[in-house]
Amino acid sequence: MLRYPVVLTPDDNATILAEVPDIPGTVTFGQDEAEALDMALDAAMTMLCAIMDDGEDIPSPSEPTAGQPVIELPPMAVVKLAIYQAMKDQGVSQLKMAARLHTDPKSVRRLLDLYHRSKWDHLEMALESLGYRVQVRVEPSPIYPGFFGSRGKERVWE
Numbered sequence: 001m002l003r004y005p006v007v008l009t010p011d012d013n014a015t016i017l018a019e020v021p022d023i024p025g026t027v028t029f030g031q032d033e034a035e036a037l038d039m040a041l042d043a044a045m046t047m048l049c050a051i052m053d054d055g056e057d058i059p060s061p062s063e064p065t066a067g068q069p070v071i072e073l074p075p076m077a078v079v080k081l082a083i084y085q086a087m088k089d090q091g092v093s094q095l096k097m098a099a100r101l102h103t104d105p106k107s108v109r110r111l112l113d114l115y116h117r118s119k120w121d122h123l124e125m126a127l128e129s130l131g132y133r134v135q136v137r138v139e140p141s142p143i144y145p146g147f148f149g150s151r152g153k154e155r156v157w158e
Contacts, residue, residue, distance in 0.1 A: 002073040002081070005064035006040050008033060020071065022059050023047045033069070041071040045114050048073075048081065052112060058085050077114045079123045079134060084112050086130040100129040 009017040016033055018040035020026035028043040030036030051058060058081050064070050073081070087097055094108045101108070101122075110116045111126055124134055 001075070002061055002078050003064070003070040004044060004061040004073075006037060006069045006071055008036055008069060018043075020044050020047075022061050023051075024059075025050075037069055037071060041073075044071055044073070045077060048077075049114050052081075052084050052114075055088070057088065075136075076118065076120075076123070079127065080112055080114055080118070082132065083123065083126045083130065086127070086132060090130060092130065097126065097129070101125060 004020050004022050007019045007021060009019070011017050011029060015029045015031060016036040017027065017029050018036040020040055020043070023044050024047070026040065026043045026047045028036070028039040030039045048058065061070075087093075092100070094105050094112075097108045097111075098105045107122075108126075111118050111122060127134060
């Protein structure tokens with residue numbers, strides 16, 4: 001998963017500024033810390049789209065300091081960013097990727113769109129065509145324990 005540290009700063013007008021230093025230009029605010037973090041995630045996704053549009057490398061997250069809040073990108077966005085970066089690293093254009101996947105370039109554009117709900121099998125095929133595979137890890141959420149309950153027991157299926 002991609003977890004980016006966030007710097008939260010109280011603002012003069014009773015709001016909280018949120019900055020994601022590892023993703024240039026990602027600055028936003030919220031009425032409280034929770035809203036500021038939600039807004040930071042949306043701003044980070046928007047900036048990552050702009051980074052891809054500009055053909056730049058996806059920035060790696062730095063290690064957060066003790067107690068520093070982080071935003072975690074959704075799993076589908078992480079996979080899409082991995083596909084984009086692998087294509088960039090290997091010099092594979094969207095046209096070449098479309099040929100590899102036996103599809104049209106429009107489908108590849110959607111595959112790279114962080115806000116488009118792509119099918120997992122298409123994402124897996126794209127990664128495989130670039131020499132990668134997806135691994136899934138399921139763990140208790142710090143926000144909602146889900147079916148693990150309050151035990152917080154971690155289960156991993158591989």
